[in-house]
Amino acid sequence: MNSTLNNAYLSVSPEVQQALSENRPVVALESTIISHGMPYPKNVETALNVERIIREHGAVPATIAVIQGKITVGLTKDQIEYLGKKGLDVPKASRRDLPVLLSRGMDGATTVTTTMIGAAMAGIRVFATGGIGGVHRGAEVTMDISADLEELAQTPVMVVCAGCKSILDIGLTLEYLETKGVPVLGYQTEEMPAFYTTHSGFKVDYKIEDPEDAARTFAAKLACGLKGGMLLANPIPPQYAMDLDYINSNIDAALKECNELGIRGKKITPFLLDKIQKLTGGKSLEANIQLVYNNAAVGAEVAKALCREA
Numbered sequence: 001m002n003s004t005l006n007n008a009y010l011s012v013s014p015e016v017q018q019a020l021s022e023n024r025p026v027v028a029l030e031s032t033i034i035s036h037g038m039p040y041p042k043n044v045e046t047a048l049n050v051e052r053i054i055r056e057h058g059a060v061p062a063t064i065a066v067i068q069g070k071i072t073v074g075l076t077k078d079q080i081e082y083l084g085k086k087g088l089d090v091p092k093a094s095r096r097d098l099p100v101l102l103s104r105g106m107d108g109a110t111t112v113t114t115t116m117i118g119a120a121m122a123g124i125r126v127f128a129t130g131g132i133g134g135v136h137r138g139a140e141v142t143m144d145i146s147a148d149l150e151e152l153a154q155t156p157v158m159v160v161c162a163g164c165k166s167i168l169d170i171g172l173t174l175e176y177l178e179t180k181g182v183p184v185l186g187y188q189t190e191e192m193p194a195f196y197t198t199h200s201g202f203k204v205d206y207k208i209e210d211p212e213d214a215a216r217t218f219a220a221k222l223a224c225g226l227k228g229g230m231l232l233a234n235p236i237p238p239q240y241a242m243d244l245d246y247i248n249s250n251i252d253a254a255l256k257e258c259n260e261l262g263i264r265g266k267k268i269t270p271f272l273l274d275k276i277q278k279l280t281g282g283k284s285l286e287a288n289i290q291l292v293y294n295n296a297a298v299g300a301e302v303a304k305a306l307c308r309e310a
């Protein structure tokens with residue numbers, strides 16, 4: 001771990017570094033959800049609440065971003081506020097963007113992909129977020145498949161999420177993860193959750209009973225040196241779940257507009273997230289926030305259980 005901590009492009013906060021060196025639980029958090037996933041000031045408020053929830057559960061939060069050319073693990077409040085305020089003006093940083101952002105001393109909002117990279121470099125094993133990227137609908141023509149899936153195939157971090165939105169093709173996303181050997185685990189559920197709803201019609205590979213079960217599963221993978229991470233899909237609490245038909249009709253409308261406007265590449269996901277929030281008059285934003293809180297709590301419990309394992 002020391003050699004990675006000496007990396008000139010990595011900066012780990014003293015609090016996170018100390019927790020890791022004492023085998024105390026740390027939960028990584030992403031910054032694209034702050035800059036590109038929610039509007040200001042709700043994004044900052046949510047990011048700070050997520051950190052508080054993780055602390056209340058006895059773990060240390062480590063929000064990750066690229067700040068002035070360094071993968072920064074454990075942002076300060078001011079840095080979170082800065083990224084939230086700058087919003088879409090912060091470049092969305094996926095794996096392919098890192099070399100340029102780092103060498104030029106730029107900022108970047110880390111996606112699931114680059115947050116996993118930063119977490120692994122620092123030695124953090126658990127990462128909580130909202131939803132992952134995946135195989136987009138129509139990918140058989142566009143080849144739009146999120147780099148998040150490739151990262152899950154190669155970087156040893158457990159990602160706690162609420163499944164993926166049906167802006168994606170959930171069935172193809174699960175097929176892709178199967179091909180890549182990524183375990184898709186349902187937290188106390190047999191069904192793959194679909195972000196705003198607990199139902200998707202697709203099954204997960206295995207149901208996980210509790211944080212200990214999740215930790216033992218991940219520990220077994222790590223012990224065997226099996227490459228890659230794991231997905232722990234944690235359904236939105238039912239009281240915050242949205243009506244399936246309502247959310248799907250809004251997703252369809254957002255997808256239609258995205259196609260008509262000819263939006264491409266990394267702009268697609270942020271466009272869809274923003275459009276859905278506007279079409280639902282903020283209702284989807286509230287659901288989004290609540291599921292992130294829920295994932296933060298489960299992430300902290302799994303991180304604690306992993307520290308007891310190892």
Ligand code: PSU
Pocket residue numbers: 030032033036037110111112113130131132133134145146147148165195265266267268269270273
């Ligand atoms: N899905 C969400 N909210 C998000 C994202 C996805 O429900 O904020 C963000 C995450 O950072 C994810 C990224 O890693 O979008 C995926 O982008 P793309 O589809 O361009 O790979």
Ligand code: MN
Pocket residue numbers: 144145146265266268
């Ligand atoms: Mn894409």
